[in-house]
Amino acid sequence: MSDRRMQLLRIDAHDPGTRRRIGTGRVDPSERPTRVRFDDDGATREIFLDWEGALDDAGRLRRCPICDFTKLYRKRSLPAITPYVLVVAFAGIGVSLLGFDDPRLLAVLGLLLAIDVGLLIFARTQLVCYRCRSRYEGLPIARYHRPWDRREETRHLDADDRPNSD
Numbered sequence: 001m002s003d004r005r006m007q008l009l010r011i012d013a014h015d016p017g018t019r020r021r022i023g024t025g026r027v028d029p030s031e032r033p034t035r036v037r038f039d040d041d042g043a044t045r046e047i048f049l050d051w052e053g054a055l056d057d058a059g060r061l062r063r064c065p066i067c068d069f070t071k072l073y074r075k076r077s078l079p080a081i082t083p084y085v086l087v088v089a090f091a092g093i094g095v096s097l098l099g100f101d102d103p104r105l106l107a108v109l110g111l112l113l114a115i116d117v118g119l120l121i122f123a124r125t126q127l128v129c130y131r132c133r134s135r136y137e138g139l140p141i142a143r144y145h146r147p148w149d150r151r152e153e154t155r156h157l158d159a160d161d162r163p164n165s166d
């Protein structure tokens with residue numbers, strides 16, 4: 001591992017028991033910090049991270065360091081502005097269909113479309129844990145992590161509900 005780039009892993013931590021959000025924090029995976037403080041609107045909570053087997057040979061996240069679960073799914077994190085841009089764009093299209101074919105309006109619509117495409121391009125991909133819902137962002141994502149899958153979801157819910165499951 002000669003090329004050890006400083007890549008920070010951004011963690012949006014959720015409680016393994018309740019799936020409730022705990023807070024966000026940034027860690028350097030190469031340092032494997034075991035106790036990390038997560039901040040949530042001024043309140044901090046310390047969480048234990050288990051790095052044993054959490055990273056694969058390429059330094060990518062293999063399983064959830066918070067709840068030790070191996071099933072993660074990939075999710076695109078769109079900036080929060082996107083829905084508003086879409087609403088404005090559709091409103092603009094509606095207006096133009098009603099006959100306001102002002103070139104300035106079309107220019108604005110084109111600009112909004114460009115912004116939206118840009119947001120889609122720059123949207124980052126997160127890994128989300130099927131069990132505790134913690135989100136991880138900032139590291140390269142391995143191909144073996146798939147998008148969210150209903151069968152996986154129900155399988156793990158079943159496993160959690162079943163007493164003495166192996």
Ligand SMILES: [Zn+2]
Binds near residue numbers: 066067068129131134
């Ligand atoms: Zn987890």
